[in-house]
Amino acid sequence: MKLTTVWLDGLWDRNPGLIQLLGLCPLLAVSNTIDNAIGLGLATLFVMVISNASISLIRHLIDEAIRLPSFVLVIATLTTSAELFMQAFDYPLYQSLGIFVPLIVTNCLILGRAEALARRETLLISTMDGLAQGLGFFFVLVSLGAIREQVSDIIILAALPSGAFIALGMLIAIHQVIQKTLKQFRAITKSDIKGRRVRTTGNIP
C-alpha cells in the first residue's frame, strides 16, 4: 500500500465523513459550533493516530479470539486518557463537549480503521492512515460546525440535529459533484496521453 493512496483516501477519495459515513453520531451531534467541532475533532484525531499505531505494533501478538477485545481495550484506554488530558488542560471545552468525549470509544471509524487496516499494515502505514482518516474526519466536522454556526442565526433549523443531517447531505452532494467532474477530467487527459503515446519498449499488452 502506498502512502499517497493512504493520504488521498483519508482526505478525499474515501473520506470518513463524506464517503464511508462512519462516526456519524459525533459528526452530527457536536458540529453545532466551531469550537466544539475543533475540540472533538482533535480528540478523535489523537485517539485515532495512537490507536492505529499501537494496534499495528501488537498485530503479531493477537489472534482471532482476542482481536476485538484487544482493539476495544486500546481504544478505551486512549479515550480515557484523552478525557483526562482535556479536563486538565481545557476544562471549559470538556464541559461543553460533555458526553461526546467518552463516546469516542464507540466511534466506529476508529474501530473500523483498526479492523480494516491497522491489524495488517506496518507501523508507518497505520500511523499515516490514522492521521489521514483523522484529519479527513476533522475537516468535515469543522466545516459542518462552521456552516451550522453561521446559518443558525438566520435559520434555527441549522442548530437542531435535523439541520445537521441536511447540512451534511449538502456537503456530500458537493463532494460527489467534484468527484464526478474530476473523474471526467481524468478520463479526458488519460485518453489524450494514450493517443500521443509512443511505444518505446516491447511487451505492452
Added chain:
Amino acid sequence: MIFRLALFGLIASSLVGVIYVITEPMIVESKKDARNKRLYSLAEPLLSEGKIGNPINKVLANDAPVSLINPLPVTPINDGKLQIGAVIPFRALDGYSGTIELLLALDIDRRIVGVRAIDYKETLGLGDKIDVQKADWILQFNGLRYMDLSPTAWAVTKDGGQFDSFTGATITPRAVVDALAETLAYFETYPEIVGGGK
C-alpha cells in the same frame, strides 16, 4: 491467548492509572480555576473595591425555595472589614433537560450585580443562550433589585412578565427567570443571609 489479553488489560489500566495520577492535581486545579473565573467575572463590578472572601455555609429556614440548597454556601465580597456584596449559587430545577446551576452576585443593597449559568445540559444552540458565552440574554438582569419590579413582572414575556425569552426555547429562560425571582424574593425576606439589612 487469554493470558495475553489479561496482560494487555493490566498494561492498559496501569497506563490510565499513571495518567490519572499525573493529571489529577491539574484537573482539580482547572475545576477550581473555572469556578473562580466565573466568580471573578461575576463579581467584577464589586472587585474594584473588594476581595473575594471564603464561602460561608448558612443554614436556611424551612421555607427556603427549592432553588436554594441548604445549607447555602455564600461567598462574601469584602472591602476591608465591611461586606459589600455576596456571590450565591442557585439552581433552576425545571430546565428543558434537568437542573440548571447558576451563580448570582448581589451587592449589599441586594441589587443584582450579575447572574451566570455555570452548569446546564440545555439544547445546544437553543437553550444554551442563557450562557453568557453564547448570548447577552442573562445580562439583562444586571442592576435590578427585586423591589424594582412588581412580582408578576418577574417572569418571561410569554407568562406576562417583562423578560424576553429567545426564539425556539421558552422552557429554559422561564426556568431561569422563575428560579431567580424565587431566590431574590427569599433574600428580601431574609436579607441577613446575604449580609444586608432590612
